[in-house]
Amino acid sequence: MPPLSPRVLIVGAGQSGLFLGHRLLDLGFRVELITNQTSLEIRESPASVTQFAAPSTRALEEQAGLDLWREQAPRFERVRLSMIPPQGDVFRFSGRLGASPIGERIGEHAVSVDRRIKMADWLEYLEDKGAKVHIQTATLADLKYYIRMYDLVVVAVGADQLGDLFHVDRSRFSGAHERVMVQAILDGVAWEGDRQLDVYTSPHGEVFLTPFLTSQGEATSVTMLSTPGGSLDAGGMAGRSPGPLLAGMQTLLREHLPEVYERIAHLGVDDLVGGAKDITYSKFTPMVRKPVAFLDGVPMLGMADVVVTSDPITGQGWANSTFCAQVYADAIAERAHSGKPFDAEFMENAFDKFYQERGRHSAVLAGMVHNFWRGTLPPHFNDLIGAVVRYPEVADRWISGFNDPADYERWMFDPQAARDYIAEVAARAGS
Template structure:
């Protein structure tokens, strides 16, 4: 029986651990926190998973909260005008609904499921020195902890990492009491609000520890008017400032959120990080090598909502590569395995990095056309489920022009 050590208990690490158990691997997961500590702690992320990622979980019996989670059936885009009105506003349905489950709920539940299914769980923070001693005891060691000391094992890849500083300052509140958008009261949607030269507000339906809620998620350009959380206010003050920003810049969202309350004392998060792609193989002082996965090696800004989707796809791809391999899990195998993931993730990275910049004329034309043409709107919103499609029309001005011309021809 082959032995695998996975350091980190997030979406990618636990998914890989649970799916390896299906194939009779001996799997150890090292987590810095117990399930109870995760469940009772502070929110760790925003997340919006789309159907291709959800299908992986469903196929492995990991969709434990699917029935109780409010699905989001569409994505809406609004652009704020200086006078507080909407310069543009539209919504389109996804081909299949998405869902968001608070990682406190999911990771705590998956850790418990991992133990129930026979995995070995070790509650212990891991240093580089610890890992150096442990790696030689396993056939494969995977680092899935995207923060902390172990990330330094993986060198930044400058050819794939255009940024050297955070491009957005992030502010997250999980809230109860947010009403529906009056334009579509019969179904829910992720709302993508753009405040030109300031940042964005995303509103995402989510299941948290206290039931279904909404995530109010500001992405502020550093130094701009949305970057007002640097003093790390307490949760109540955090919510107050969030609502004040909404009242000032996005009054249509404020009106349905004015009675919002925090879901729980841990329902807020503040931060910011530099988007980066790292080399996939880390070498320990002993000479043993370890494989990085998901946001250890590809950390994108959450502006396109791809973090948990990337993690899910990465875990599934790594699983297939592990199952198909008979030899040692050496450096060459690790690099090949990552390149298979990068074949997918590069398109996510290119699109996400582009969305962090002021939109070029052809992108403005696409977003404007989507407000009038449902064919354009449908393709744009479903790109969140399959970002590899954007290379074929969204990223290139000539391809965009060709698609818009084709989409404007009446169907016969």
């Protein structure tokens, strides 16, 4: 690193912005960050969509010294997937998240930590390590003032005017299907056996039940997803107070996913761990934007949700944010050593590396889930479903795609590759 290291401004204090800030500080960069909330305000804010750190994501957090809740967060190593057709038997199996290796990893389990805890702790830690934090809402006028003061500006918040600076890139596949969500963080959800990530998928929508660390201790996040206008679309309940919103969520589940309803039927508003702030309604529009925006002729680099908005159905939000930040940190360090400027070409290349290695695979996963109930999956998926029931190794590999979505392309999506793999597993099993 040159004696006077590059000065980097990060706009946004989410998973990607804070992870990048910590990595760059550790590499010797001068880092400043703009966020519109103090750590206390983050802790007291409403809940946002629940994310989880799968083994590969958690490994990056550990390597960066950011796994601050390793003793407190409930661990889970498995995902149980229940596919519930309109009629007929439920197809259910479970598998291990860490069954498919990705690079160097630490352990096999996943964790889900309330974003309010995680981001507040990371923000305070970033400041303790020497970053300068500006508490303000960053406007275009602010950025026009700041942009020539730094060697690089990274935008890690995609809302309002800032997100609009980055144009939609229709040349890249996003798996774009709008989602609506109602989510409740509850104490007392019914479980059978060990807690794991439970995923229910049906033509009506999806529900995730996630073991979850809150500021009050362990709880369960119940996340209900639907397409707009779908059977589990709670849009008519948006804006209601917590009691009616929870009751409406239960009503929809009782009608369309009674198995899930039974697990939360006994719970009421008093079981919301953080009260009114712990039940929320949101809308998502997955998309890919171009990674470079120009302000007064100066390029800025977009990151994570700004440029790849993940469909929450894939569970890839924190993975995409973390891997994008890691790829950017490596690219920034390499560029700094070269002495070349952080120009638009550098930014395009850094994003393309992330998109090719991670982002596009998450988009394909979203498309696969969406197509499952539309009957548009290829015929060889019948072979896959039969193999999942018969061979635990195949079930593990299917589930481990949450950890490494790129693996689906290596075996699942190609009919011949899938059949060859199943034949190999069968031969090893002696059947």
